[in-house]
Every structure is written in C-alpha cells, then in structure tokens.
Amino acid sequence: MLIAACVKLVEIRPLVDPLTGSVDPGREVGCSAADRAAVEVVRRLAESWSARTLLISVGPPRAEPLLVELAAVGIDAAVRIDAPRGVDSSTVGRLLAATLADVGADVVVCGDYSSDRGSGSVPAFIAHHLGAAQALGLVEVHTEGPGSLRVVRRLDGGRREVAVVDAPAVMSVEGSVAELRRAPLRSVLADAVPVEVVATDVPLSVRTLPTRAFSPPTRVASAPTGTPLDRVVELTGALVERTPPRTVALDPPEAAGMILEQLRSWGYLDEPDPA
Amino acid sequence: MSGTDFDVVVVGAGPAGSAAAIEVARAGRSVCLLERGPSPGSKNMYGGVVYGRILDTLVPAWWEQAPVERWVTRRSTMLISGDQALTVDFRNPGWGEAPHNGATAYRPEFDSWLAGVAVDAGAELVCSTTATGLIREAGQVVGVRTDRPNGDLRASVVVACDGVNSFLAKEAGMYPHDDPSNFTVGVKETIALPRHVIDERFAVRGDEGVDIEILGCTGDVPGGGFVYTNRSTVAVGLVLSLPALAAGGTRPEEILRLLKAHPAIAPLIEGGEVVEYSAHVIPEAGYDMMPELVGDGILVAGDAAAMCLAAGIWLEGVNFAIGSGALAGRTAALAARRGDASAAGLAGYRSSLESSFVLSDHRRLRDAPHLVMSDLAQRVLPAVACGVVEDVFTVTNPTPKPGMRRIVRQRLRRHGVRLRDLFREGLRALRTFG
Amino acid sequence: MTASSYPEISFERRMSTVEFRVDSDRAHITVDDTVCRDCTTRGCITACPANLFVPTAAGGILFNYEQCFECGTCYLVCNEEGAITWTYPEGGHGVVFHRS
Numbered sequence: 054m055l056i057a058a059c060v061k062l063v064e065i066r067p068l069v070d071p072l073t074g075s076v077d078p079g080r081e082v083g084c085s086a087a088d089r090a091a092v093e094v095v096r097r098l099a100e101s102w103s104a105r106t107l108l109i110s111v112g113p114p115r116a117e118p119l120l121v122e123l124a125a126v127g128i129d130a131a132v133r134i135d136a137p138r139g140v141d142s143s144t145v146g147r148l149l150a151a152t153l154a155d156v157g158a159d160v161v162v163c164g165d166y167s168s169d170r171g172s173g174s175v176p177a178f179i180a181h182h183l184g185a186a187q188a189l190g191l192v193e194v195h196t197e198g199p200g201s202l203r204v205v206r207r208l209d210g211g212r213r214e215v216a217v218v219d220a221p222a223v224m225s226v227e228g229s230v231a232e233l234r235r236a237p238l239r240s241v242l243a244d245a246v247p248v249e250v251v252a253t254d255v256p257l258s259v260r261t262l263p264t265r266a267f268s269p270p271t272r273v274a275s276a277p278t279g280t281p282l283d284r285v286v287e288l289t290g291a292l293v294e295r296t297p298p299r300t301v302a303l304d305p306p307e308a309a310g311m312i313l314e315q316l317r318s319w320g321y322l323d324e325p326d327p328a
Numbered sequence: 329m330s331g332t333d334f335d336v337v338v339v340g341a342g343p344a345g346s347a348a349a350i351e352v353a354r355a356g357r358s359v360c361l362l363e364r365g366p367s368p369g370s371k372n373m374y375g376g377v378v379y380g381r382i383l384d385t386l387v388p389a390w391w392e393q394a395p396v397e398r399w400v401t402r403r404s405t406m407l408i409s410g411d412q413a414l415t416v417d418f419r420n421p422g423w424g425e426a427p428h429n430g431a432t433a434y435r436p437e438f439d440s441w442l443a444g445v446a447v448d449a450g451a452e453l454v455c456s457t458t459a460t461g462l463i464r465e466a467g468q469v470v471g472v473r474t475d476r477p478n479g480d481l482r483a484s485v486v487v488a489c490d491g492v493n494s495f496l497a498k499e500a501g502m503y504p505h506d507d508p509s510n511f512t513v514g515v516k517e518t519i520a521l522p523r524h525v526i527d528e529r530f531a532v533r534g535d536e537g538v539d540i541e542i543l544g545c546t547g548d549v550p551g552g553g554f555v556y557t558n559r560s561t562v563a564v565g566l567v568l569s570l571p572a573l574a575a576g577g578t579r580p581e582e583i584l585r586l587l588k589a590h591p592a593i594a595p596l597i598e599g600g601e602v603v604e605y606s607a608h609v610i611p612e613a614g615y616d617m618m619p620e621l622v623g624d625g626i627l628v629a630g631d632a633a634a635m636c637l638a639a640g641i642w643l644e645g646v647n648f649a650i651g652s653g654a655l656a657g658r659t660a661a662l663a664a665r666r667g668d669a670s671a672a673g674l675a676g677y678r679s680s681l682e683s684s685f686v687l688s689d690h691r692r693l694r695d696a697p698h699l700v701m702s703d704l705a706q707r708v709l710p711a712v713a714c715g716v717v718e719d720v721f722t723v724t725n726p727t728p729k730p731g732m733r734r735i736v737r738q739r740l741r742r743h744g745v746r747l748r749d750l751f752r753e754g755l756r757a758l759r760t761f762g
Numbered sequence: 763m764t765a766s767s768y769p770e771i772s773f774e775r776r777m778s779t780v781e782f783r784v785d786s787d788r789a790h791i792t793v794d795d796t797v798c799r800d801c802t803t804r805g806c807i808t809a810c811p812a813n814l815f816v817p818t819a820a821g822g823i824l825f826n827y828e829q830c831f832e833c834g835t836c837y838l839v840c841n842e843e844g845a846i847t848w849t850y851p852e853g854g855h856g857v858v859f860h861r862s
C-alpha cells in the first residue's frame with residue numbers, strides 16, 4: 054500500500070501594508086501547519102498499516118529543500134512536479150492526480166488550505182481525477198485496519214460528522230489534527246531522500262498580476278443646509294424622542310437577571326430555557 | 329576516527345560558531361554546526377554594528393557578499409543630562425569605501441550568511457536542534473546530546489559557541505558562577521522609517537550610516553543607550569546593569585520610552601513604526617569573568633567565554649566572537665588530526681588567543697566596564713559636561729563672561745565632585761584606554 | 763523631559779511585533795512560586811524584559827513562558843535557589859528575530 058502527502062511551498066511571513074493593502078510575501082518559505090499535519094497523518098497511517106510513504110508537491114525547484122526537510126521524519130520518497138508558482142487549483146489537482154495515479158497511491162492526505170489564500174479545492178480536484186472517495190476538512194483521523202479510516206469532520210454550528218472512508222481515498226486535514234514529529238538526528242544528517250522531478254507542460258508564463266488596493270468611488274455629497282443650530286441638533290439627535298436611559302442599583306444575580314430580560318425584550322435572546 | 333560522527337561538533341551558529349566551523353572545514357576535517365533556532369541568527373540580537381576587519385582573512389572581500397545595511401561613516405558619543413545633550417560627532421567618509429570599518433546589519437541575516445560560508449566550506453549545518461548536554465567518558469568530552477530523537481552526536485572535539493548563557497561550559501564545570509553584576513541586558517526597538525527620511529534626519533547619503541552611543545540616559549539604572557541606522561529602520565536600544573534593574577529599578581521599556589522622548593532623540597525617530605522588540609543578555613565583565621577556555625575535549629569561544637568586549641556601551645562582540653571562534657576551530661582541527669583532544673592537546677587555543685587581539689585587548693581594557701558603569705561616568709560626567717558647555721555658550725552680557733576655569737569649578741562643586749577624584753578617575757581611564 | 767508628540771505603544775503591541783513559535787507541549791522555564799513567597803528581592807519582576815513575572819496577591823509569582831526572549835535575565839537575577847528552572851525551548855521553537 055502507498056500513502057501520499059501533498060504539501061505546498063508558501064511564504065510563511067507575508068507582510069501586509071495596513072495603508073495600501075499591498076502584500077510583501079517576504080523571503081521565508083515553508084508550508085502551512087495543515088500540510089505538516091498531513092505529513093504526520095501519513096506517517097502514522099504508514100506505521101499502523103506497514104505502508105510505503107510518498108511526499109509530493111507541485112512547485113518550483115525552490116520547494117525541494119522543504120521536501121527534503123519534511124521527508125526526514127521518515128518518508129520513503131519525494132516527488133516534485135515542476136511548475137511555476139501561481140498555477141490554478143484545477144491544474145495543480147490534475148498534475149498531482151496524474152502522478153499519484155502513476156505511482157498507484159491508495160490514500161492521499163492534504164492540508165485543508167494552503168496558507169497563501171488557498172481555497173481548499175485541490176484535494177477535491179485530486180479525488181475527482183482519481184475517482185477516489187473524498188473526506189475534506191477533517192479534525193480527526195483514526196484507522197480501522199489497513200485501507201479503512203474513521204474520520205471526523207467539522208460542520209457548521211459546532212457539530213461533527215463521523216464518516217468511514219475506504220481506500221482509494223483523498224483526505225484533507227486541519228492543522229490541529231496532528232503535530233509533525235521531529236526528525237531524528239540521524240535522518241537529518243544522513244543523505245537526504247532524493248527528490249524525483251516530474252516535468253510538466255505548464256507554461257512558465259503563468260503569473261498572477263498584482264491588484265491595486267480597493268478604493269471606493271467618490272460620491273458627491275451635497276452641502277449641509279439650515280442654520281448651524283439645526284445642524285448641531287441633527288447631528289447630536291438631541292431633540293429626537295427616545296427611551297431615556299435607566300440607572301438601577303441591584304445585587305449581581307438580580308442585575309444579571311435584568312440584563313437577560315432586557316436583551317430578551319430587544320430580541321437578542323430566545324425565550325428562557327425551561328431547564 | 330572510529331566511534332565518532334564528526335571530527336568536531338560546534339554548538340551554536342552565531343558568529344563564533346560559524347567562524348569555528350569555517351576553520352575546521354577548511355582544514356579538511358569533518359564538522360557539524362548545531363543551531364537551536366530555525367535558522368542561524370534567528371535567536372540573536374545585538375546593537376547593530378559589525379566590525380569587519382577580522383573577516384578580512386576569513387572571507388576575503390567579505391564586503392561584497394555580506395548582508396550589510398549601511399556602512400558606518402559617522403560615530404557619535406552623546407552625553408545626556410536632563411533634557412540637554414552634548415554630542416561628539418566624528419565623520420569619516422573613508423569608512424564608506426572598501427575595506428570599510430563598521431557595518432550595520434541584521435543578525436538573522438548576517439549570521440545566516442556566515443553560516444552559509446561554513447556550509448560552502450564543507451560544514452554540515454543542522455538547525456532547529458538544541459544541544460541539551462555533554463557526553464563524557466572518563467572525564468573527557470566526547471560529544472553532545474541533542475533534543476532530537478536518536479540525538480547523540482559524538483566527536484573528537486566539542487567547540488561550545490552557545491552564547492552568553494553557555495550551558496555547555498557550565499556543565500563542563502568551566503564556568504563557576506553566575507554573578508549578575510557581570511552581566512547587562514540589552515533591549516532594543518527596531519523602528520521602520522522610509523530610507524530617504526533616515527538619510528535626511530541623520531545627514532547621510534546612499535549606503536552611509538550612523539552609530540550613536542549615549543551615556544546618562546538610563547535614569548536610576550547604570551547603563552547606556554544606542555541608536556543605529558539600517559537601510560530603512562533605526563535601532564534604538566539600551567544596555568542596562570542587571571543588579572540595579574533587579575533592585576527595583578525602572579523597567580526597561582520605560583527607560584527606553586524616556587530615551588525615545590528625549591529632545592535629542594525624538595526628532596530622529598518621530599513617526600516611525602516599531603517593527604520588532606528584542607532583548608538579550610551581554611557578558612559585561614570581560615576578562616575578569618572569563619571561564620576556563622580549554623577542557624578535555626572541549627573549547628569555549630565567543631560570548632560563551634565572555635569574549636564580548638563591553639566598555640559599557642561600546643560593544644564589540646561579533647568581531648571578538650569571530651576571532652576566538654576561528655582560533656578555536658583551528659585548534660580543534662589540529663587536535664583532531666593529531667588524535668589528541670585532551671586539555672593538553674588543545675592548549676594551543678589559549679596561547680593563540682593570548683597572542684591575538686582577543687585576549688590582549690581584553691586584558692588591556694579589563695577596567696573599562698567598571699569605569700563606564702561608575703557613578704562618575706553615569707551621572708556626574710554627563711551633568712558636568714552639559715553644564716559647562718551650557719555656561720560657555722550662554723551669552724550673559726551685559727554681565728561679563730565668567731572664565732572657563734571658574735565655570736568648571738562651579739559645575740563640579742554643584743555635583744559634589746572634588747577635582748582630586750576627577751583627576752584620579754581620569755588617570756585610571758588613561759591607564760585603561762591609553 | 764518633554765514628551766514625544768507620538769504616543770508610546772502599549773506593552774502588548776510592543777510584544778506583538780515579535781514572533782514566538784510557541785511549543786505548546788513544554789514550558790521551557792518554570793517558576794516554583796512556593797519558593798518565591800520567601801523572596802525579598804523579587805528582581806525578576808522589574809528585570810524581565812518581556813514582563814513575564816507577575817506578582818500575585820497571595821505573595822507568589824505568576825509566570826507565563828510563551829512570550830520569552832530566552833535571554834537569561836531572570837535566572838541571573840533570581841537569588842532564591844530552586845525558584846526558576848531554566849532551559850532552552852525545543853529546537854526550532856521559541857522566539858524568532860527578523861530585524862534585530
């Protein structure tokens with residue numbers, strides 16, 4: 054059996070100019086916490102299933118040191134699919150799926166989002182191309198025996214969904230699922246896992262263009278009318294009718310009760326819980 | 329050699345460690361350079377100036393490749409008293425030309441660059457790995473333990489370049505005591521400003537930079553301040569005596585706030601945005617606090633051996649770290665080749681330090697820290713100097729101008745200093761710096 | 763001294779400029795605050811540049827390791843044997859400077 058982790062090289066400390074909104078990606082590169090969690094999940098599954106492991110990434114040659122570093126935790130092989138940064142998600146999904154199909158990966162684990170404004174769609178594209186089951190945005194992954202998994206997914210409103218997934222399957226995991234173990238000193242010192250490079254036909258000219266910061270269109274506002282007094286009255290709302298504020302002095306429990314009652318009367322709270 | 333992973337293990341990829349690793353690798357021995365930070369320099373902060381002369385032999389034409397922010401062409405010393413300031417300002421455009429003198433640089437960049445030189449020379453750099461202890465056999469150090477799984481690393485010689493807290497030198501029993509009065513703590517803000525604003529405010533052009541050391545700005549805590557220019561940031565910081573700080577002195581950031589608000593400093597940094605705050609301890613006492621430098625299978629270099637030359641606020645640590653690290657590396661490589669890593673086999677380190685600038689400068693300037701931290705230098709000198717200059721420059725007519733000698737005597741008296749004491753301290757300073 | 767025309771940043775804002783890769787599994791520094799109760803100097807409170815030592819009403823010390831510069835000031839000024847256990851964080855964790 055072969056289990057693969059997909060990771061993406063990203064800048065880990067981008068700087069956003071608060072005034073212009075322009076982003077300086079910074080020089081430091083790495084991968085997201087979710088991607089690291091994916092590598093750890095692969096490592097754990099491989100241990101309990103005695104499976105082989107593969108680390109795979111679509112990216113430029115600059116991504117290779119990252120693959121080497123991650124592979125030192127005990128991944129058997131690493132592949133870089135050669136493509137420039139900024140390739141769109143469907144292409145990344147197609148490229149990954151092609152290589153994963155070639156090597157015969159049974160289970161594929163990705164991070165749920167890459168941290169550079171990822172949309173989390175790459176794993177779905179991979180699953181589509183492989184015709185595999187997909188379980189995305191997982192918060193827990195447990196094994197039920199070789200090739201079979203019980204996973205937990207986060208749903209809206211704090212609810213959880215438990216699913217059983219069988220290989221072939223593609224999963225994406227949140228960063229909190231597992232913390233990547235430390236690579237043993239021996240594997241850091243040993244000759245690194247060689248990174249195999251797969252050539253692609255993606256044109257190198259694909260580049261995202263910088264966008265300008267949003268600036269709202271100018272609106273023409275008419276000059277205020279009326280006397281200065283009218284303006285002051287209008288701006289302060291002094292003569293408008295309103296509920297006057299009330300000041301009460303109560304013990305904390307009663308005060309709490311009164312706050313709740315008031316919030317309820319404004320419609321912020323549901324009716325009191327019968328329990 | 330059998331039973332070892334490397335000829336030499338160097339702990340700490342600061343300037344001392346990288347220099348050591350460069351020398352070992354160039355001598356053709358295998359060397360592992362361990363660093364606990366995710367990259368070399370990521371744990372390190374300093375004031376801001378690297379004095380590069382020591383690099384000339386280690387990395388020829390280093391100025392063409394090192395990540396330098398600005399070349400220091402203006403050095404000032406400022407005495408602050410109340411809201412007055414007296415500055416001695418020296419400009420030397422010559423320092424802006426190769427081979428240069430001092431350069432401002434960010435340590436994460438500088439240290440990564442120097443470690444890169446070591447890697448190019450053949451050293452094996454391993455980051456994100458903390459050395460947690462020494463491996464010893466029959467009293468001889470034969471390697472280090474690290475916090476990675478299967479993390480023991482065996483070597484003929486361990487070079488401890490692990491900085492001011494050096495737990496390795498302490499574990500080896502070479503560092504007997506932690507007297508807080510031997511240490512100061514440095515805090516600093518890195519403040520971002522547009523490059524042309526820095527050029528204008530500090531009156532420099534292009535790659536030229538400024539370095540200002542300040543006395544009298546630390547209130548109830550002995551110490552000093554500094555201002556350094558980078559390309560588009562200004563570093564403003566303090567060096568503060570630990571015992572006074574601990575004795576309920578003003579907190580560091582409050583002293584820094586007051587310095588930044590001082591009329592001589594505020595206009596330089598106004599409108600800037602703090603982009604990093606940092607702190608680090610400095611081994612201040614130099615020669616008088618140095619540990620044993622050589623043990624069986626172990627050498628200590630750089631801040632780990634208190635090699636930082638700290639005359640209060642005039643800090644030269646990076647150059648002394650590189651100097652001592654390089655000598656330690658050479659000795660370690662030689663010992664590995666000869667197969668004798670006992671203290672006797674490594675003794676050449678101490679003697680080569682003695683005959684280099686490292687220990688001769690330290691011995692000569694051993695009194696400097698006390699002088700700069702003395703009450704006279706901290707309070708009296710700034711106050712008297714500012715006062716005298718105020719009296720000289722204040723035009724008092726129609727009252728006739730007082731004579732210079734009278735001004736000085738009056739000012740001294742006002743601060744309760746006797747001429748005799750001043751004379752004695754002056755002599756001491758002359759003996760130290762002369 | 764005259765005040766600068768720019769407001770000073772808050773301590774929280776100051777510390778937020780620093781990157782800390784916190785090791786959530788292990789505190790690299792621990793403080794035994796039963797020892798601190800007998801301490802007369804309490805140097806750590808004013809000296810720690812990250813202001814991580816907070817006196818409690820009960821006479822002890824509340825310590826939080828997460829935003830630590832790993833500078834060593836605290837153990838150097840602490841004069842009560844055994845109050846502070848000081849180690850470096852696991853490799854790759856802790857403070858990371860960029861422009862210092």
Ligand SMILES: Cc1cc2nc3c(=O)[nH]c(=O)nc-3n(C[C@H](O)[C@H](O)[C@H](O)COP(=O)(O)OP(=O)(O)OC[C@H]3O[C@@H](n4cnc5c(N)ncnc54)[C@H](O)[C@@H]3O)c2cc1C
Pocket residue numbers: 339340341342343344345362363364365368369370371372373374375376377378379457458459460489490491492495513514515516565566567608609610629630631632635636643644645646647649850
């Ligand atoms: C506020 C301040 C201002 C200064 N100003 C200047 C200046 O302007 N000019 C100047 O020349 N000097 C200056 N210095 C002094 C200078 O920074 C030091 O002397 C110099 O950094 C010492 O170099 P080093 O290599 O010995 O130690 P460090 O630079 O401290 O390097 C030690 C390295 O070892 C690593 N390490 C520590 N323990 C371990 C371990 N157990 N396992 C693995 N790795 C470990 C650390 O992460 C670090 O990278 C200043 C210092 C301070 C604090």
Ligand code: SF4
Pocket residue numbers: 793797798799801802803804805806807815823839840841842845846
């Ligand atoms: S100085 Fe030491 S003993 Fe005293 S309060 Fe601080 S940590 Fe506790």
Ligand code: SF4
Pocket residue numbers: 791809810811812813814829830831832833834835836837
């Ligand atoms: S090491 Fe420095 S920053 Fe960390 S707790 Fe101690 S004094 Fe504070």
